[in-house]
Amino acid sequence: MQKLTLIDTHTGGEPTRVLFDMTLPKEIVTVSQRRDWLREQADWIRCSILHEPRGSESMVGAMVGPPANARNQLSVVFFNNTGYLGMCGHGLLGVIEAMRYREGWTTGSYVVETVAGDVRVVLHDDRTASFENVRSDCYRTGVSVEITNGESTRETVTGDIAYGGNWFFLTPVEQVNFAELESLTCRSLRIRDALQREGITGRDGAQIDHIELYAPLDDSASAERGGRNFVLCPGGHYDRSPCGTGTSAKLACLAAEGTLAPGEAWIQESVVGSRFVGTYQRDGDGVRATITGRAHVMAETVCIFDPEDPYRFGIAHCTATSES
Ligand code: PYC
Secondary structure, eight states, X not given: OEEEEEEEEEETTEEEEEEOXXXXXXXXXXHHHHHHHHHHXXXXXXXXXXXXXXXXXXOEEEEEEOOSSXXXXXXXXXXXXXXXXXXXXXXXXXXXXHHHHHHOOOXXXXXXXXXXXXXXXXXXXXXXXXXXXXXXXXXXXXXXXXXXXTTTEEEEEEEEEEESSSEEEEEEOSOOOGGGHHXXXXXXXXXXXXXXXXXXXXXXXXXXOEEEEEEEOSOTTSSOOEEEEEEEOTTSOBOSSOOHHHHHHHHHHHHHHTOSOTTOOEEEEOTTSOEEEEEEEEETTEEEEEEEEOEEEEEEEEEEEOTTOTTTTOHHXXXXXXXX
């Protein structure tokens, strides 16, 4: 019976399933080749571990493997319920915690290859970890789109487009409350649809597949600089974590508008209340963001693929396969 070994982690409430022990053909060396192989030859892995009945829409998957460059320590391909991600901040923190748990990684510095680029990671004594993300930048400011609320009310929504390892449209809202999840999701979906309808993209036509709604931190008396965010992910679910790539995109926007100084700490709080701390250094007209957070290992799982189970590769995959 075919089996796959996973370590389940969560980072600020957002789960990551870390896949170990994958043996790929020898000619596949770089992390992009690993992503392409997974997408083209073995997409059933993504579907079967992230789709129901084994997975759930909020899960991100991470396939770890050897680095292409012998000076680095690891390569990681990230994926979600709809496809493959260049980089994933909460997912990377989950992978690092899984490496500490399973491979005995200790306090210190490591370099991880991702499809978006190499990322330096530091494990701290207090079991938090930091990563210096790939270069982030604020691509366009003051971009307006028209959304329709309910039956007929039209509203113009204005925001910034930024890259933080994934593409984001960031726009303010009055509050980001857990009790308002449904309306935050609805608003974000409308914005995403409007961006697509109006042909508004990131650089080189890249699809803007993450929407970030932001509001001030609840505790306005606090001296901390920061904000609370709701992030809609490509599969239509919200990020339970503060979103590492979203925090990087936010820091790029703050740097571009001159409201946060290099090295100054920014607290990014998620809609469930979990926190990352971010800082940045300038990198040309963009920034290098460093994000700190903590992940936890939750389970070691052996997935079993029973040939008699019609849904062993996930419901969506089985449906797509039987329809094609
Ligand atoms: O933490 O970068 C992140 C992320 C992207 C999508 C879900 N989480």
